[in-house]
Amino acid sequence: MAPRVIRSFFQAIGLMHRGRVEEKLNTELARLLEAVEQHPEEKASGTLTFTVTVTKLGDRLDLKPKVEAKLPKDKELGSATFWPLDGGLSIEHPSQSDMFAPRDASARREPA
DSSP states (O other), X not given: OOOOOOOOHHHHHHHGGGGHHHHHHHHHHHHHHHHHHHOSXXXXXXXXXXXXXXXXXXXXXXXXXXEEEEOOOXXXXXXXXXXXXXXXXXXXXXXXXXXXXXXXXXXXXXXX
């Protein structure tokens, strides 16, 4: 009987490490889908990368799989503006410190 020849990529994946590679792909895909679906932003994306490194070692070929999932990133926090004041921070611009202070409304200008 002639040896079995595998010509299907997906069949080879199914045979790698007794099916654990396919399990890992399924697990990572489920994790990625969940992360994208649950992401708080309206638009989110991630990637699932499957790489097979083929190495010739004498008269045999070694196929080494690598599964990598990149989940969507959380939105970065924006910056907050402060001004230095007396060795600390202030939320008020130094030249506008009295801009919003109460003013005397009784001194109205009369129309000309």
